[in-house]
Amino acid sequence: MADTAMPPSFRRFGPAWPVAGLFLLAGLASLLVLDRQLPPELWWRALLDPDPARLDQLAAHYVLFPRFAVALLVGAALGLAGTILQQVLRNPLAEPATLGISAGAHLSLAVATLWVPEALALGREWVALAGAGLSAAALLALSWRKGLSPVTVILAGLVLSLYAGSVSGVMVLFNHDLLIGLFLWGAGFLDQQDWGMAAFLAPRLAVLAVAALLVLRPLTLLGLGEGGARSLGLSVVGARLAGLTIAVMLAALTVAAVGVVSFVGLAAPTIVGMAGARRLGQRMLWAPLCGAALLWATDSLVLMAPITYRELPTGAVTAVLGVPMLLWLLPRLRSTAPPVMTAAPPPPRASRPGIVLAGVALLLPLVLWAAVAFGPGPDGWSWSVGADFATLEPWRLPRALAALSGGAMLAVAGTVLQRMTGNPLAAPEILGVSSGAILGVIALMFSVEAPERGAQIAAGGAGAVAVLAAMLALGRKDGFSPDRLLLAGVATSSISGVVVAVLMAGQDPRLQTLVTWLSGSTYMVGWTDGLAALSLALLAGAAIPFIARWLDLLPLGGGVAAALGVSPSLSRIALFSLSAVLTAAATLIVGPLSFVGLMGPHLARMLGLQRAAAHLAGSAMLGGLVMLLADWLGRGVIFPYQVPAGLLASVIGGPFLLWLLGRR
DSSP: OOBOOOOHHHHTTOTHHHHHHHHHHHHHHHHHHHHHHSOGGGHHHHHHSOOTTOHHHHHIIIIIHHHHHHHHHHHHHHHHHHHHHHHHHTOTTOOTTTTTHHHHHHHHHHHHHHHOHHHHTTOHHHHHHHHHHHHHHHHHHHHGGGTSOHHHHHHHHHHHHHHHHHHHHHHHHHSHHHHHHHHHHHTTOOOOSSSHHHHHHHHHHHHHHHHHHHTHHHHHHHTTHHHHHHHTTOOHHHHHHHHHHHHHHHHHHHHHHHOOOOSHHHHHHHHHHHTTOOSHHHHHHHHHHHHHHHHHHHHHHHHHSOOSSSOOOHHHHHHHHHHHHHHHHGGGOBOSSOOOOOOOOOOOOOSOHHHHHHHHHHHHHHHHHHHHHEEEETTEEEEOOTHHHHHHHHHHHHHHHHHHHHHHHHHHHHHHHHHHHTOTTOOTTTTTHHHHHHHHHHHHHTTSSSOOHHHHHHHHHHHHHHHHHHHHHHHHHHTOOHHHHHHHHHHHHHHHHHHHHHHHHHTOTTHHHHHHHHTTOOTTOOHHHHHHHHHHHHHHHHHHHHHHHHHHHGGGOHHHHHHTTOOHHHHHHHHHHHHHHHHHHHHHHHOSOOOHHHHHHHHHHHTTOOSHHHHHHHHHHHHHHHHHHHHHHHHHTTTTSOOOHHHHHHHHHHHHHHHHHHHO
C-alpha cells in the first residue's frame, strides 16, 4: 500500500491533539467574527430565538450560524471521502479534487443548467453524482492497466480536472449571464441564507457515514494487498467499487452544496495519519473531525479577511493551503511494487526526415492562405479572391500569423521539456510553466497601468523561469522521478487558478481583459502583435541548429555530454530559459491551456522525426498548424460567434492527452 514517511515525534500525542487545536482555532476565529456582528450576551439568543426586529440577530441566525454548520458538515464529508479514496486506491494523494471527481460533478451541473434544466428538478445532488461517477469511471479506465499505480491515478485525476476546466471555460464564454453565478459559486463559497442546506446535508451524510462503517472490514482487508485480501475471501473489485461509490456520493453532495472545495480531503487524513491514526477505523473516525475543524477554521479566517465586493472563495483558500502539502507529500509517495513494464514497439523512424519536413513546410503556407481566404460570411462559406481577399487580409492575416507563431513556440518549448525530462507527457501547460507566465503577467497588470507587450513578455518570462527553477530545485532535492516532476507541475498550476478565482470574486474591472486573455483569444490581435509573434517564432526556429546537439547529448547523461564538449549545467539553464521565454510569449497569444506544447512533439514523433533537429523543426511546424486550424475553426464553426483558439485547442487536445496517458 502507498504510504508516507511520517515523523514519529508528531504521532506521540495522538490525533486528538491536532484535531482539538484546529477546533480551538476555528472556535476563536468564529467568536471574533460573531463579535463583529453583535454583542456576546446576544449570541445564544441569536442562535435559538432571534429577535425579528434586530437585523444583527437575524443575520447571525440565518447567515453565520448556518455557514458554520455547513462548513463542519462539508469538511467532515470531505475528510471521510479522502480517507476512503486513499484506502481504496492505496494512494496518500487521493481525494475528490485531485482525482477530478469534484470537477466532473461541477461540470455536470453546468451542463444540466444549460441543456437539461429539468434534470435539476430531481435534485442537484443527482446531477452532481452523475458527473462525479463519470469522472471516477474515466479515472479507473485510464489507470486500471497500471494496477491503479498511485502516480498514474493522481496524474489522470489532475488531467481530468484540467480538461473539465477547459470545457467549462468554453461554456462560460458563450453563456456568461447564465453560468457566471454558477462558476463563482463553484469556486467554493460557503455563503448561506438559511438553515436549508445544513438540513439537506445532515441526514444524507449520516446515511453515507453508516454505509462507510458497514464496509469498514472489507476496506481494511484491502490494505493487505490484493493477494492477501483474496486469500481471506474478499472480492477485491466489489470492495473497491463499494468504497468508491460511497466516496463519489460524498463528493457529489459537497459539490452540489457549496461547489468545489479542494485539498481538505487530502489534508485531513494526512494530519491524523501523521498524528498516529494508523488503522483505517481510527482514520475514519478522526479524519472527518479533522476535516470539519479544518474547513470551519479556514472559512472563519476568510470571514475575518477584508471584504471588497464579496469575500474570498473558501475553496480557493483551501487550495492555497493544500498545494504546499501536496508538494511535500510527492517525494514520499511510494508503492508496494514497481509497475510492470510491457514491451512497447519502437517509435517509427523516418528514413528521410528531410522529405517529411519539406512536405510539412510546403503544407504550411497553403494552410495559412486557406485560413485567410476561406471562411464564413453573410452568404455562407466562400473563398475570397481579388478585392475581397484584400479587404479581409488585414483582419484575418494578423490573427492567423499570431496563432501559427504561438503554436510553434509552445511546440518548441514542449519538445525541449520532453527531451530534457525524459517524460513524454511533459508540456509547458502541464508542468506549470504556463501558470508561472500567467502569474507574472497578472502581477504586472496590477502594478503597472497599461503595460506594453514587451513588458508583459518579460514579466511572463520571469514568472515562467521562477516556476521552472523551483520545480527543478524540488526535483534535485527530493529525487523526483519524471512522473513526480509532472505531478508537481500540475499541482503548481492550481495556484494560478486560485488567483483567477479570487480576482473573479472581487469583480475587478480588469477581469474582462484577463478572462479574454486566459481563453486564448486572438480577436484583438493586430499587425503589431502578429508580426512580433512571428519574429519570436522565427528566432526560435533560428535557435534550433544551436540547441539540437545539446538535446541529442544531454539525455545520454552529464558525463557523456561533458566529454563531448557540452557543459551540462550551462546548456540546461539555456534550454530551460528558452522554454520559459517561448512559453511566456505564446501564452500571451493563445492562452495557458492549449495543450499544443504536448501535441506538437508527439505529432512530429509519429511522423518518424526522432533526431533533435528534425524533431524540433517538425514540432514547431505541426504545433503552428494545430493552432492555425484551431483559430480558423474558432472563427467559423459557430459564425458569427467565435470560440477562442486556445480554448478550442484545449478541448481538442484534452482527449489527446488522456489517450496518451491511457497508452503509457
